[in-house]
Amino acid sequence: MKICILPGDGIGPEITAEAVRVLEALDLKFEMEEALLGGAAVDATADPYPEATRKLAREADAVLLGAVGGPKWDTLPREQRPERGLLGIRKDLGLFANLRPAVLYPELANASSLKPEVVAGLDILIVRELTGDIYFGQPRGIEVRDGERFGFNTMHYTESEIRRIGRVAFEAARKRNKRLCSVDKMNVLETTQLWRDVMIELAPEYPDVELSHMLVDNAAMQLVRAPKQFDVMVTGNMFGDILSDEASMLTGSIGMLPSASLDANNKGLYEPSHGSAPDIAGQGIANPLATILSVAMMLRYTFGQENAALRVENAVKKVLAQGLRTGDIFEPGTTKVGTKQMGDAVLAAL
Numbered sequence: 273m274k275i276c277i278l279p280g281d282g283i284g285p286e287i288t289a290e291a292v293r294v295l296e297a298l299d300l301k302f303e304m305e306e307a308l309l310g311g312a313a314v315d316a317t318a319d320p321y322p323e324a325t326r327k328l329a330r331e332a333d334a335v336l337l338g339a340v341g342g343p344k345w346d347t348l349p350r351e352q353r354p355e356r357g358l359l360g361i362r363k364d365l366g367l368f369a370n371l372r373p374a375v376l377y378p379e380l381a382n383a384s385s386l387k388p389e390v391v392a393g394l395d396i397l398i399v400r401e402l403t404g405d406i407y408f409g410q411p412r413g414i415e416v417r418d419g420e421r422f423g424f425n426t427m428h429y430t431e432s433e434i435r436r437i438g439r440v441a442f443e444a445a446r447k448r449n450k451r452l453c454s455v456d457k458m459n460v461l462e463t464t465q466l467w468r469d470v471m472i473e474l475a476p477e478y479p480d481v482e483l484s485h486m487l488v489d490n491a492a493m494q495l496v497r498a499p500k501q502f503d504v505m506v507t508g509n510m511f512g513d514i515l516s517d518e519a520s521m522l523t524g525s526i527g528m529l530p531s532a533s534l535d536a537n538n539k540g541l542y543e544p545s546h547g548s549a550p551d552i553a554g555q556g557i558a559n560p561l562a563t564i565l566s567v568a569m570m571l572r573y574t575f576g577q578e579n580a581a582l583r584v585e586n587a588v589k590k591v592l593a594q595g596l597r598t599g600d601i602f603e604p605g606t607t608k609v610g611t612k613q614m615g616d617a618v619l620a621a622l
């Protein structure tokens with residue numbers, strides 16, 4: 273069982289170190305090997321997804337990623353930016369299904385951006401398509417046209433891309449509360465008219481799942497009005513990126529939201545849903561729990577180790593019940609800890 277570790281940039285190395293300690297403590301005989309992705313890779317090789325990383329990531333059963341990016345690289349030509357490395361590895365490994373569970377731990381009810389009574393018991397799964405949409409569409413660029421700069425991107429989906437992510441979402445809903453909300457912008461965008469049409473065509477294969485549709489602007493509003501109406505949400509790459517950051521705050525912090533990015537065979541890349549948080553990097557204060565909870569998803573989805581996954585999730589519950597909080601989820605009456613202390617506490621709870 274081989275895991276490729278990609279610490280990345282900013283807080284990436286700090287949070288990944290704690291997640292690796294958790295993996296080691298499980299005593300499951302994982303073979304782990306580290307490689308470069310993102311800005312760290314650009315600095316060393318001028319390539320955000322170097323060949324050595326590609327080789328290791330392809331060989332491994334799973335990949336654990338911290339985060340990539342930061343202001344240091346924002347002025348580089350686009351092909352050399354850290355984010356291209358992330359998009360590159362997702363596409364290269366065929367990781368089209370991004371699962372982002374937004375679960376409120378009861379201890380964090382007061383840390384949520386919403387009133388405790390609105391979020392109590394919240395458990396939503398956002399299924400985001402990850403290798404298509406406007407993030408990958410060609411043509412793209414900034415050119416001078418008619419004497420002024422012209423920026424353009426292309427949004428597109430094939431019906432097979434929509435069908436395969438739709439199936440992942442229907443299957444997930446089937447294992448949960450059997451409600452699936454497909455989020456699109458079919459009133460304006462043809463790409464998402466096709467998205468809606470394909471979801472409707474799939475529905476008869478899943479008669480036990482109740483399918484509904486919502487326009488993305490309304491979905492953004494409903495998530496903060498009455499989030500518990502949702503069970504599983506399925507949407508495209510860009511809408512899912514935005515809605516999952518929004519949903520994270522219902523759980524108290526983006527530092528709590530893990531993710532799994534899976535191919536058709538459950539090979540996966542596991543990473544927190546947040547970015548490299550340059551504003552707090554190097555201070556030892558980032559919340560490592562989203563990354564540690566991503567390890568639990570790795571154990572569950574790629575390695576089929578349900579008991580180990582539950583052990584990790586229960587350890588996280590235990591440290592929250594002990595009142596330990598990094599700054600992003602801190603509230604009066606709890607104990608503020610740093611990244612490493614939080615990792616220590618999870619290890620002790622394991």
Ligand SMILES: NC(=O)C1=CN([C@@H]2O[C@H](COP(=O)(O)OP(=O)(O)OC[C@H]3O[C@@H](n4cnc5c(N)ncnc54)[C@H](O)[C@@H]3O)[C@@H](O)[C@H]2O)C=CC1
Binds near residue numbers: 548559560600
């Ligand atoms: N998967 C990835 O590698 C992603 C990379 N990025 C990149 O990260 C860089 C920064 O992006 P931002 O827009 O600032 O988003 P961000 O998610 O890195 O940070 C947004 C805010 O959340 C806070 N935050 C994030 N993670 C946290 C954690 N674990 N503990 C405590 N606080 C946390 C940050 O301090 C910041 O105030 C950019 O270069 C962006 O492209 C952004 C999102 C995902």
Ligand SMILES: CC(C)CC(=O)C(=O)O
Binds near residue numbers: 407
């Ligand atoms: C480079 C971005 C697409 C990363 C991001 O924001 C995400 O995957 O959530």
Ligand SMILES: [Mg+2]
Binds near residue numbers: 513514517545
């Ligand atoms: Mg994002």
